[in-house]
Amino acid sequence: MHMTKKESDRMDEASPTLVSLKDVTKTFKGHFWSKRKTILSGVTLELGEGTVAGIIGHNGAGKTSLFKILTGLAFPDKGRVSFGEKMGDNPRQRLGFLPENPYFYKYLTAIEALSFYVALFDGVNVSPLELEHALIQVGLPKDVHAQRLNTFSKGMLQRFGFAQALVNDPLLIILDEPMSGLDPVGRKEIRSLIEGLKRNGKTIVFSSHILDDVEKLCDTVYLLDGGRLVNKIQMNDILGKSSWCIDYSLTHHADDTAEHREVVLTKKELHLRVTSVIQSGGTLTNIERVIPPLEEWIDRRATKGPNI
Numbered sequence: 269m270h271m272t273k274k275e276s277d278r279m280d281e282a283s284p285t286l287v288s289l290k291d292v293t294k295t296f297k298g299h300f301w302s303k304r305k306t307i308l309s310g311v312t313l314e315l316g317e318g319t320v321a322g323i324i325g326h327n328g329a330g331k332t333s334l335f336k337i338l339t340g341l342a343f344p345d346k347g348r349v350s351f352g353e354k355m356g357d358n359p360r361q362r363l364g365f366l367p368e369n370p371y372f373y374k375y376l377t378a379i380e381a382l383s384f385y386v387a388l389f390d391g392v393n394v395s396p397l398e399l400e401h402a403l404i405q406v407g408l409p410k411d412v413h414a415q416r417l418n419t420f421s422k423g424m425l426q427r428f429g430f431a432q433a434l435v436n437d438p439l440l441i442i443l444d445e446p447m448s449g450l451d452p453v454g455r456k457e458i459r460s461l462i463e464g465l466k467r468n469g470k471t472i473v474f475s476s477h478i479l480d481d482v483e484k485l486c487d488t489v490y491l492l493d494g495g496r497l498v499n500k501i502q503m504n505d506i507l508g509k510s511s512w513c514i515d516y517s518l519t520h521h522a523d524d525t526a527e528h529r530e531v532v533l534t535k536k537e538l539h540l541r542v543t544s545v546i547q548s549g550g551t552l553t554n555i556e557r558v559i560p561p562l563e564e565w566i567d568r569r570a571t572k573g574p575n576i
């Protein structure tokens with residue numbers, strides 16, 4: 269059963285903020301004769317404890333830059349990043365990060381490389397057995413643990429990247445395109461891994477171009493466009509609201525009949541579309557209630573301009 273809007277709002281209120289960005293702006297200077305370029309502009313968002321957020325947007329929208337600011341690898345020109353009490357005095361010790369194109373020391377074996385990453389954290393002690401478990405958890409079986417990383421496939425390296433992001437048992441997990449390079453089976457495994465992390469109370473934020481994964485995993489989806497957050501979508505709002513799918517055929521010329529499928533989000537739109545199909549001499553073949561796909565929702569909401 270899906271939650272109502274009121275219930276989802278209550279859930280949001282119930283989950284304290286683990287990290288927030290307030291009015292974050294980031295600019296870069298290119299060549300000395302070029303103007304400063306604004307990469308992120310007035311970005312404000314909050315991630316609640318135990319929630320999964322997705323950041324979507326075109327190439328160059330600013331997703332990686334946002335993550336670099338969240339991790340402390342880059343600093344905002346304006347605005348600030350604040351962490352909830354649970355993240356402690358040194359929040360970077362409590363976060364895990366999987367970069368988009370990670371570089372690993374390829375002559376180390378998986379187990380050696382993971383021990384190396386553990387050593388980068390103060391006060392984090394992981395036994396050899398726990399290291400093995402961390403690799404197995406991300407889908408790297410025992411027989412590859414002693415293999416050098418330069419023998420790993422792209423998908424295996426992505427899984428290793430996951431293991432290094434989780435090895436310090438982080439509260440906040442930031443994943444820059446975690447599904448890239450994975451086949452459908454691999455993606456499914458990583459999705460279950462993320463679901464498991466959420467069940468264990470972790471907060472996860474990830475970017476992806478694969479809306480299907482975003483739809484399946486996220487509580488909240490943020491749409492970034494040209495460095496601005498232009499849309500915030502609560503998945504419960506979508507799931508709780510059905511829309512309509514209309515199938516119809518329209519004859520343009522005697523020998524040219526085209527089949528159409530459209531999704532509309534409101535009863536008023538449904539009425540208007542059906543009337544216009546009939547007035548154009550079209551034939552309705554099917555009308556059914558559906559859950560609006562995220563893609564459809566984004567298109568409709570984005571055209572209405574910034575609304576967060």
Ligand SMILES: Nc1ncnc2c1ncn2[C@@H]1O[C@H](COP(=O)(O)OP(=O)(O)OP(=O)(O)O)[C@@H](O)[C@H]1O
Pocket residue numbers: 296297298305307325326327328329330331332333334368
């Ligand atoms: N160090 C830098 N110096 C100058 N420009 C930069 C720098 N880092 C990022 N940019 C620019 O900032 C913009 C946003 O880049 P970013 O990598 O954050 O986008 P993205 O949404 O992650 O893209 P993609 O989906 O392709 O990974 C791009 O136009 C990029 O060229």
